[in-house]
Amino acid sequence: MCDGNMTLHTDKYQINMMYSHWVNGSHNDKAVFDVYFRKLPFGNGFAVFAGLQRIADYIRSLSFGDAEIAYLREQEENYREDFLEELRRFQFTANVHAVPEGTLVFPNEPIMRIEGRIFEVQLIETAVLNYMNYQTLIATKAARIKRVAGDDMLLEFGSRRAQEADAAVWGARAAYIAGFDATSNMLAGMRFGIPTKGTHAHAWVQGHATEQEAFDHYAAALPDQVTLLVDTYDTLASGVPHAIRTAKKLEQQGKRMNAIRLDSGDLALLSKKAREMLDQAGLPYVKIVASNDLDETLIFNLKGQGARIDTWGVGTQLITGGSEPALGGVYKLVARQAGDGYEPVIKISGNPEKITTPGLKELYRIINRQTGKAEADYITLREETDVREGKRIKLFDPLHPYLHKYMDDYEAIPLLQPVFAGGELVARLPQLDEIRAYHRRQLELFLPEQLRKLNPEVYPVDLSETAWQLKMNLLHQYSKRQ
Numbered sequence: 441m442c443d444g445n446m447t448l449h450t451d452k453y454q455i456n457m458m459y460s461h462w463v464n465g466s467h468n469d470k471a472v473f474d475v476y477f478r479k480l481p482f483g484n485g486f487a488v489f490a491g492l493q494r495i496a497d498y499i500r501s502l503s504f505g506d507a508e509i510a511y512l513r514e515q516e517e518n519y520r521e522d523f524l525e526e527l528r529r530f531q532f533t534a535n536v537h538a539v540p541e542g543t544l545v546f547p548n549e550p551i552m553r554i555e556g557r558i559f560e561v562q563l564i565e566t567a568v569l570n571y572m573n574y575q576t577l578i579a580t581k582a583a584r585i586k587r588v589a590g591d592d593m594l595l596e597f598g599s600r601r602a603q604e605a606d607a608a609v610w611g612a613r614a615a616y617i618a619g620f621d622a623t624s625n626m627l628a629g630m631r632f633g634i635p636t637k638g639t640h641a642h643a644w645v646q647g648h649a650t651e652q653e654a655f656d657h658y659a660a661a662l663p664d665q666v667t668l669l670v671d672t673y674d675t676l677a678s679g680v681p682h683a684i685r686t687a688k689k690l691e692q693q694g695k696r697m698n699a700i701r702l703d704s705g706d707l708a709l710l711s712k713k714a715r716e717m718l719d720q721a722g723l724p725y726v727k728i729v730a731s732n733d734l735d736e737t738l739i740f741n742l743k744g745q746g747a748r749i750d751t752w753g754v755g756t757q758l759i760t761g762g763s764e765p766a767l768g769g770v771y772k773l774v775a776r777q778a779g780d781g782y783e784p785v786i787k788i789s790g791n792p793e794k795i796t797t798p799g800l801k802e803l804y805r806i807i808n809r810q811t812g813k814a815e816a817d818y819i820t821l822r823e824e825t826d827v828r829e830g831k832r833i834k835l836f837d838p839l840h841p842y843l844h845k846y847m848d849d850y851e852a853i854p855l856l857q858p859v860f861a862g863g864e865l866v867a868r869l870p871q872l873d874e875i876r877a878y879h880r881r882q883l884e885l886f887l888p889e890q891l892r893k894l895n896p897e898v899y900p901v902d903l904s905e906t907a908w909q910l911k912m913n914l915l916h917q918y919s920k921r922q
């Protein structure tokens with residue numbers, strides 16, 4: 441696990457920029473960066489923010505020690521000794537705001553805001569994006585799977601197929617935030633308090649003379665948590681009948697077998713037939729677990745086919761992001777120091793969606809008091825007070841400003857919460873179960889049409905007129921300069 445000194449977990453260009461600022465004497469100038477993504481993954485209607493715990497751990501442990509300094513000296517002869525000494529004295533003193541983990545988040549809204557000396561805030565871009573992009577991607581995938589699984593139990597089985605150990609462990613945490621019930625990864629269980637669950641592998645059955653002996657031995661060893669994998673030889677002709685015999689023997693000891701696991705073949709058909717066989721044997725309490733390259737589409741289809749599956753084990757397609765292995769979150773400069781204050785900056789692009797939104801901003805979730813539902817997310821400049829005072833606000837689509845409406849009766853929830861102030865951790869980072877419960881409550885703010893898996897309704901992310909006007913002014917100003 442990457443648990444050692446993570447300070448050099450950054451791109452060389454960040455250190456090069458830090459160095460150039462230092463050489464030019466601008467390293468103490470303040471700068472403000474926004475973290476956001478432009479496109480939702482998987483065609484989903486929302487993403488689930490995750491990664492903040494890891495980001496906070498990383499920021500708290502930043503320090504350039506002897507090994508890091510020696511490495512930089514050896515790597516780049518341009519770096520002057522007094523710069524390396526400056527790094528040795530490095531302390532994080534910046535302000536970090538972020539939405540809480542588990543929050544539903546949307547494209548083009550600031551989900552983190554980092555404000556401080558350019559020397560510090562430039563360094564952390566790479567790691568912040570690395571943690572946020574991966575964990576948010578996996579939490580979002582897990583939320584899709586949870587949406588189709590409903591109240592069925594969801595087990596995270598991905599470790600063996602994850603992109604290495606960190607992805608397995610932090611991915612298990614992200615999946616739990618978004619509704620998975622347990623993980624097979626014991627390290628994730630130990631570190632984060634996630635419930636762990638496990639069945640057994642084909643090797644257990646193959647390693648015995650007969651399938652019956654394998655099942656009986658397993659049940660004898662772990663009589664209170666017996667889930668038997670029934671597809672090693674022939675699911676219906678051998679696996680299920682043998683599992684039934686083991687369950688009956690357990691009953692004689694006053695114990696109840698938990699479940700059987702299906703891991704190949706037609707999972708709809710096999711689960712229906714297995715259910716019938718278990719029921720006919722007087723074992724209606726024995727549940728059915730299924731696994732085998734499952735994802736939200738397969739689970740949705742299997743449920744549509746009337747599969748009698750109680751528990752879904754999901755590995756590869758969850759922990760790797762499946763069809764979309766990366767979230768494209770970015771870290772963009774939105775303001776830089778000018779005198780005692782800030783000057784907003786913009787990045788222009790031929791693609792209107794890539795033009796940044798300048799200035800120090802706040803993000804509010806506007807809840808319609810009449811419906812109790814989220815109406816839109818609303819981005820303002822930090823100094824704007826109307827929304828905080830509950831005054832009438834105009835909601836309009838920044839790409840189609842003529843589409844607008846006014847809101848009077850609303851609650852505005854500020855989403856960007858202080859995490860670090862002057863380099864000190866000021867937030868009480870919630871326990872994982874609190875994050876999971878908060879995520880569940882978040883979902884209730886949205887319409888089923890916005891949450892559905894396929895072609896969801898687009899949830900609006902709007903700019904205040906002042907924020908929009910600033911963007912337009914800068915856009916015109918900088919376009920003319922070209």
Ligand SMILES: Nc1ncnc2c1ncn2[C@@H]1O[C@H](COP(=O)(O)OP(=O)(O)OP(=O)(O)O)[C@@H](O)[C@H]1O
Pocket residue numbers: 703704705706707708709731732733734738741742745
């Ligand atoms: N009823 C079904 N409808 C749609 N897809 C299904 C159904 N049952 C299983 N699948 C999925 O079809 C894919 C292929 O499963 P199948 O068991 O045929 O192949 P396999 O994984 O190569 O088998 P094995 O594990 O024996 O090598 C898996 O992703 C599985 O989850």
Ligand SMILES: O=P(O)(O)OC[C@H]1O[C@H](OP(=O)(O)OP(=O)(O)O)[C@H](O)[C@@H]1O
Pocket residue numbers: 597598600601641642703731732733734753754755756757
């Ligand atoms: O299919 P996933 O969603 O990734 O879930 C994890 C898989 O890992 C195990 O398989 P194993 O490693 O034995 O390989 P298998 O696919 O040959 O069963 C288990 O039996 C699941 O099938």
Ligand SMILES: O=C(O)c1cccnc1
Pocket residue numbers: 597598624637638639640701731753755
């Ligand atoms: O416990 C299981 O059944 C399990 C764990 C990891 C991967 N596949 C299955």
